[in-house]
Amino acid sequence: MSTALFEPCTLRSVTLPNRLWMAPMCQYSAEAFGPNAGVANDWHFTHYAARATGGTGLILQEATAVSPEGRITPYDLGIWNDTQVEALRRITGFLTAQGTVPGIQLAHAGRKASTGRPWKGGAPVGPEEHGWRPSAPSAVPFDEGHPVPHELTVDEIHRITAQFAEAARRALAAGYRVVEIHGAHGYLIGEFLSPHSNRRTDAYGGSYENRVRFALEVVDAVRAVWPADLPLFFRISATDWLAENGWTVDDTVRLAATLHEHGVDLLDVSSGGLAPGVRIPTGPGYQVPFAARVKAETSLPVAAVGMITEPEQAAKILANGEADAVLLGRELLRDPYFARRAARELGAQVRTPDQYHRS
Numbered sequence: 001m002s003t004a005l006f007e008p009c010t011l012r013s014v015t016l017p018n019r020l021w022m023a024p025m026c027q028y029s030a031e032a033f034g035p036n037a038g039v040a041n042d043w044h045f046t047h048y049a050a051r052a053t054g055g056t057g058l059i060l061q062e063a064t065a066v067s068p069e070g071r072i073t074p075y076d077l078g079i080w081n082d083t084q085v086e087a088l089r090r091i092t093g094f095l096t097a098q099g100t101v102p103g104i105q106l107a108h109a110g111r112k113a114s115t116g117r118p119w120k121g122g123a124p125v126g127p128e129e130h131g132w133r134p135s136a137p138s139a140v141p142f143d144e145g146h147p148v149p150h151e152l153t154v155d156e157i158h159r160i161t162a163q164f165a166e167a168a169r170r171a172l173a174a175g176y177r178v179v180e181i182h183g184a185h186g187y188l189i190g191e192f193l194s195p196h197s198n199r200r201t202d203a204y205g206g207s208y209e210n211r212v213r214f215a216l217e218v219v220d221a222v223r224a225v226w227p228a229d230l231p232l233f234f235r236i237s238a239t240d241w242l243a244e245n246g247w248t249v250d251d252t253v254r255l256a257a258t259l260h261e262h263g264v265d266l267l268d269v270s271s272g273g274l275a276p277g278v279r280i281p282t283g284p285g286y287q288v289p290f291a292a293r294v295k296a297e298t299s300l301p302v303a304a305v306g307m308i309t310e311p312e313q314a315a316k317i318l319a320n321g322e323a324d325a326v327l328l329g330r331e332l333l334r335d336p337y338f339a340r341r342a343a344r345e346l347g348a349q350v351r352t353p354d355q356y357h358r359s
Helices: 042-053 082-097 154-174 188-193 213-225 249-261 288-297 311-319 330-334 338-346
Strands: 009-011 014-016 020-022 058-065 101-107 178-183 232-237 266-270 302-305 325-328
Touching (some): 042 058, 058 178, 154 178, 188 213, 213 232, 213 249, 232 249, 249 266, 249 288, 325 330
Parallel strands (some): 020 325, 058 101, 101 178, 232 266
Antiparallel strands (some): 009 014
16 A cells, blocks of 8 residues: 655655654653753653654654743753753664654743643642742733743743744754744743733734744744754644634634744644643544644645554545644554554555564
């Protein structure tokens, strides 16, 4: 069976060996404080190495904080210092040697920062647990029981924009070939986009044009330091799933066209995460229609994500023209060798390490 899933994909100067990619998924497994805070360790190396030997074409590393305050939990990876860069080189070097393209998601958690690990409940944590006061576009807490975040000043917004750019510089030094800006799931950039969380009355709030300003400034700052021959991705929540006063699919299509003009090469289309208690009608491929609409109405390439669990399902998304690539999340946690299984089932080929040829 012929399938586009295992055809190469070239973005700028980077050729990805196939279109089956790994979505960013936090591991919450770095040290929380001290000289090794945010530094990748053996867990991270083993986690990503397994998916590379499994044939995944692109691995987008979990949300990696551009500053200590930008972490979701105190245990997140960071890329705000050179010690972190040195540890990340070990990962990118191995991925590259396996024929997998190493990518990294740069992130700031905004008002959803300073929480505990999900398997510990994920509740907000204070200084006694290495936490801090989160920041946001507006002094509006994420949920009941969450702290009121510090409302960012314009100077602080500009400082965070510069931190994204500096993180991109470090990502290049660490050996990454793709950078993705995290604008989804209710973290800082997504908080600016949505009127539900952005109540500002200055140049960064109110109108659509003002609410997208921060996102575009971050993209411009990163694109200015990220080499012109390397691709830049942007992850977005296509909808907040709110009945009113939220970010919508129409907004996403509109922003996608602008992002392309600003040098973004692919939109990673997810959804939700901005507001708690929202009902989301999940099911196999439930977010694919959002990617399909962006692809149909703009010239920006897209990747689809969300409950894509079977090889034939992934192949059909591409065959139907709904996306240019698929991103797997939980399925790659369950099966690091999904790409090998998919290639076998679909009659395609994927690179095999020499050590595994006898299999």
